[in-house]
Amino acid sequence: MAKISGNILIIDDERSIRKTLNEILSYEGFKIDEAVDGEEGLKMFTDKAYDVVLCDIKMPKIDGLEFLVKAAEINPDVPVIMISGHGTIETAVDAVKKGAYDYVAKPPDLNRLLITIRNALDKNSLSREAKVLRKKVSGVQEMIGDSDGIKKIKDTVEKVAPTDARVLITGENGVGKELVARWLHAKSKRADQNLIEVNCAAIPSELIESELFGHEKGSFTSAIKQRIGKFELANGGTLFLDEVGDMSLPAQAKVLRALQEGKITRVGGDKEINVDVRVIAATNKDLLQEVEDKNFRIDLYHRLNVILINVPSLNERKDDIPLLIDKFLEDIATDYGQARKEIDANAVAALQRHSWTGNIRELRNVVERLVILSGKTITESDVTSHVLI
Numbered sequence: 001m002a003k004i005s006g007n008i009l010i011i012d013d014e015r016s017i018r019k020t021l022n023e024i025l026s027y028e029g030f031k032i033d034e035a036v037d038g039e040e041g042l043k044m045f046t047d048k049a050y051d052v053v054l055c056d057i058k059m060p061k062i063d064g065l066e067f068l069v070k071a072a073e074i075n076p077d078v079p080v081i082m083i084s085g086h087g088t089i090e091t092a093v094d095a096v097k098k099g100a101y102d103y104v105a106k107p108p109d110l111n112r113l114l115i116t117i118r119n120a121l122d123k124n125s126l127s128r129e130a131k132v133l134r135k136k137v138s139g140v141q142e143m144i145g146d147s148d149g150i151k152k153i154k155d156t157v158e159k160v161a162p163t164d165a166r167v168l169i170t171g172e173n174g175v176g177k178e179l180v181a182r183w184l185h186a187k188s189k190r191a192d193q194n195l196i197e198v199n200c201a202a203i204p205s206e207l208i209e210s211e212l213f214g215h216e217k218g219s220f221t222s223a224i225k226q227r228i229g230k231f232e233l234a235n236g237g238t239l240f241l242d243e244v245g246d247m248s249l250p251a252q253a254k255v256l257r258a259l260q261e262g263k264i265t266r267v268g269g270d271k272e273i274n275v276d277v278r279v280i281a282a283t284n285k286d287l288l289q290e291v292e293d294k295n296f297r298i299d300l301y302h303r304l305n306v307i308l309i310n311v312p313s314l315n316e317r318k319d320d321i322p323l324l325i326d327k328f329l330e331d332i333a334t335d336y337g338q339a340r341k342e343i344d345a346n347a348v349a350a351l352q353r354h355s356w357t358g359n360i361r362e363l364r365n366v367v368e369r370l371v372i373l374s375g376k377t378i379t380e381s382d383v384t385s386h387v388l389i
């Protein structure tokens with residue numbers, strides 16, 4: 001997660017909680033002040049402008065709820081996130097009804113906390129929100145390409161992104177599936193909410209359910225504390241299920257239910273939690289073949305595959321190679337802090353003729369190698385001696 005900044009006030013009578021939160025959030029780049037109870041917190045809140053307040057519920061003197069009410073009288077625009085310990089969850093929910101931005105449970109789950117704070121910061125003021133939105137959209141890497149294949153994808157993204165339709169993105173490794181998913185989110189109505197990614201292939205099958213749906217404390221041996229799953233983290237936003245073809249069948253059944261009913265249950269829990277999530281999935285597998293081989297559920301396949309975007313491999317869009325080379329030369333010069341190297345037309349043509357694996361990273365690596373090994377201008381003979389051996 002990219003570092004962001006802001007002033008945060010932590011109000012908690014437990015020193016250890018203050019210390020942990022302070023350490024984590026300072027590391028993330030926030031400026032932190034601590035108050036030991038509601039009274040001190042209120043004084044500090046009156047004296048200084050904060051972007052977010054993290055406030056315990058049970059405290060001596062002024063408690064969390066009272067702080068919330070008084071803080072709203074002083075500055076209603078500052079989001080207050082309640083920290084709820086054992087037995088105060090209900091009060092926390094009550095606090096949210098009374099205007100708290102959200103609550104996090106003790107001990108705080110780092111990811112959830114940071115996402116909540118980030119969202120709170122985003123919502124802090126309209127102008128800030130607009131800025132964040134702009135940054136998020138412009139923060140997505142450009143999709144380079146003028147070929148028919150890429151034009152078609154850009155066109156589909158424009159049409160589909162503003163809807164809540166599920167999208168299945170297919171294509172070989174490294175052709176830009178994730179980039180397409182990022183654009184879909186960035187151009188959607190959910191752009192100011194989270195885009196949460198899960199690489200289904202990277203998570204052991206016995207952990208995928210807990211990763212997606214969270215778990216309750218003690219639900220299995222290593223579940224030492226409660227954990228919020230990716231579906232919940234993506235609530236209001238987008239969940240990107242990368243390598244969805246590698247998901248285990250039990251997890252598929254649960255994902256299907258979540259998509260059908262808009263509800264999830266944490267592993268080891270019995271409470272149903274409503275989630276409003278747009279799912280974008282990607283795979284380099286032939287999912288219909290996986291269905292035939294009984295590795296993938298046909299009903300889930302149909303749920304995910306409302307809109308299909310197939311990203312062509314580099315070999316199928318060789319027209320884009322000159323543009324991509326140009327972009328990579330620029331990026332590499334910036335990364336190295338050096339003047340940009342040039343490349344002559346014959347060298348570009350030689351690279352265009354080459355038979356690539358289809359993975360864009362391969363082309364990037366080759367350009368990087370040429371930048372390192374060639375003189376001021378990359379020539380065809382550089383290409384022949386360094387690349388096309």
Ligand SMILES: Nc1ncnc2c1ncn2[C@@H]1O[C@H](COP(=O)(O)OP(=O)(O)OP(=O)(O)O)[C@@H](O)[C@H]1O
Pocket residue numbers: 141142143144145171172173174175176177178179180242284360361
């Ligand atoms: N059209 C494009 N223009 C510029 N860069 C691109 C384009 N498509 C992909 N890339 C870059 O190529 C790399 C691979 O893209 P990405 O990770 O989106 O592919 P992927 O298909 O999701 O890969 P994987 O199958 O490994 O998950 C990334 O660094 C990405 O930014």
